[in-house]
Structure formats: C-alpha cells, structure tokens
Amino acid sequence: MSLLTYEDRPVDIAPGETVLEALLRAGIDAPSSCRTGNCQTCMHRVVAGTPPEDSQSGLTEAQKAIGLFLPCICKPKAPLTIVSRDDAGASIDAVVHSIERVSHDIVRLRVEAEKFEYRPGQFLELIAGADLKRHYSLASHPEDDPYLEMHIRLHENGRMSRRLTEALEPGHRLHVAGPSGTCFYEGVDAEQPLVLIGAGTGLAPLYGVLRDALKRGHRGPIRLYHGARDSRGLYLRDELEVLAAARDNLVYRPCALDLNAPLGGDVAALALDAETEFEHSAFFLCGGVNLVNRLKHELFMRGASLRSIRFDAFIPAG
Numbered sequence: 001m002s003l004l005t006y007e008d009r010p011v012d013i014a015p016g017e018t019v020l021e022a023l024l025r026a027g028i029d030a031p032s033s034c035r036t037g038n039c040q041t042c043m044h045r046v047v048a049g050t051p052p053e054d055s056q057s058g059l060t061e062a063q064k065a066i067g068l069f070l071p072c073i074c075k076p077k078a079p080l081t082i083v084s085r086d087d088a089g090a091s092i093d094a095v096v097h098s099i100e101r102v103s104h105d106i107v108r109l110r111v112e113a114e115k116f117e118y119r120p121g122q123f124l125e126l127i128a129g130a131d132l133k134r135h136y137s138l139a140s141h142p143e144d145d146p147y148l149e150m151h152i153r154l155h156e157n158g159r160m161s162r163r164l165t166e167a168l169e170p171g172h173r174l175h176v177a178g179p180s181g182t183c184f185y186e187g188v189d190a191e192q193p194l195v196l197i198g199a200g201t202g203l204a205p206l207y208g209v210l211r212d213a214l215k216r217g218h219r220g221p222i223r224l225y226h227g228a229r230d231s232r233g234l235y236l237r238d239e240l241e242v243l244a245a246a247r248d249n250l251v252y253r254p255c256a257l258d259l260n261a262p263l264g265g266d267v268a269a270l271a272l273d274a275e276t277e278f279e280h281s282a283f284f285l286c287g288g289v290n291l292v293n294r295l296k297h298e299l300f301m302r303g304a305s306l307r308s309i310r311f312d313a314f315i316p317a318g
C-alpha cells in the first residue's frame, strides 16, 4: 500500500519528503505559502490513517478532531489517505422525513440518510438537484435522532425555498454530502463556561452543540443567546425555556429588535454586556458573517483567545 493517497490516487513520497512536496511533485495543485507550519494555507484533511502529532501543531482541538493537518510539515510514517480541507466527499441518498414551519419564514427539515456520521453543529451540503445545492447546519444529535435536522430560512423567490415549500413532501428523495466544519462541542472543557451566541437560523448549530454539551454532562454554566429581527423569529422559544427551567446551569436569553427590555435589542450587545469571563469561556458564534466577525473582534478585544472561539458564519442563499 502506498504511504500516501490523495483522494483515491496513490502518490509517491520519497523518504524525508513532506506531504506537500509529494503532492506538488505529483502535479496536484495544493495551496501553500510559508511552508513552515505557520500560516495554515496548506491545510488538508486525513480521512484514513493518523497524521503525525507534529503535523497538527498550532491547530485547535476541533480541527485536530476532524483530521486536519499541515502537509508542509508532515512526513508520514504510516499510510495516510488525504483530501482537501473542504472536500465534502461523495453524496449519499437522503429521504425527507418531515418538513414543518417553525416560524413565518423558517422551516425545520428532517431527512433520513444511512451511514452519515457527524457531530452536532457541523454542516452538510443538501443537494436538491444538479445545480441546486446549499449548506445547512445540523441541529440533530446522531445518538438520539434517526434523522438529520436543519433549520432553513425561506427567501422570497429563492430556488431552494420554493423547492422546500412547494414541491417537497415526506418520502421524497434528496442527496446530502459532508459533514464539514468545526463548530461542535467535542474538545470543550466540561467545567468552563460555555457561551452560545447566534441569530436567526444560527440557532440550529447552537441547538446541536447545546444538546451535545448536556448529553456529555457539561458542568460549567451554559448561556445561550438567540437573537432575531422580530419576536416571530424566536423559534423553539417555548422548548428552550422549558429546557432552561429544568437545568441549573443553563440560561436562555432570547432577544428581538421589536421587544422591550429586557428582551429587546441586539443579540451581540446583549451577550457582550452580560458576559464577564472572557478569558475562561468557550464561545460558539453562529449567524450572518457580519454578526460573527463583529463578535469575534469584540470578544478578542475583551480578552478571549481566538482558539476558544468556534463559529459558523452564513452567507444568505435562497
């Protein structure tokens, strides 16, 4: 067996050569910059085998957990099969389990797919046609749910939105690929404060992370902030209030721009005002790119380490 396989292609690697050198010598267009393990430009993902420990230096626990490594400083001693970092893999069949509105413009789609392994909070690619593909985060838990659950905002005239609302019914076939992303609970210290901040359907990955944290017995305080443009967008509110009432260490803070204090206002401002333990908390940020970037900056300026921040930033797609 070859020491190095890229996707399904064996690649010659000479003694003492790095994976990056071998890929480039084989004519594979692998990105790189520093070639010293600092910039992470060359990052790839191992799908079979274990990367040498030093080829993951500087990566977060979440990145290590999904097999990311740095080819420019990797000299494998045992067989590795690798793919590019964003490779979602082959798509598999999925069958619609249910589709229901949870607010005026958000639907909860559940699909069943065999052998789809994921961590709650990661995202998948939903394929509803040759040119109709979107990424959605997973709110379900693989140990509890027989389906994959996504929360999807409907956009007027959006092609996927129309497909979901006009043509899709239980039993219909779709395809899914993935999972991808490092927005999952694994690797968080069970004693540290866990702070989940999101807006709109950013609740989906946070809901997955929250469920996983509770299932794994997270003992530190957990604070979930969910924001919406108006109160109709605070979907799952009843369920989350019941969950928070039953847990001593869970606080749920919904907020919307059309409500009065203490529930009114902007979710980022609410969370930043309320939080105090920036240096010791694990943060999860999910929502639009502007919100996530603003929060990352503000948290960092208040003392949070970038390594303690996991995020999933969405770009709206209909």
Ligand code: FES
Binding pocket: 031, 032, 033, 034, 035, 036, 037, 038, 039, 040, 041, 042, 043, 070, 071, 072, 073
């Ligand atoms: S090229 Fe910079 S880390 Fe590999």
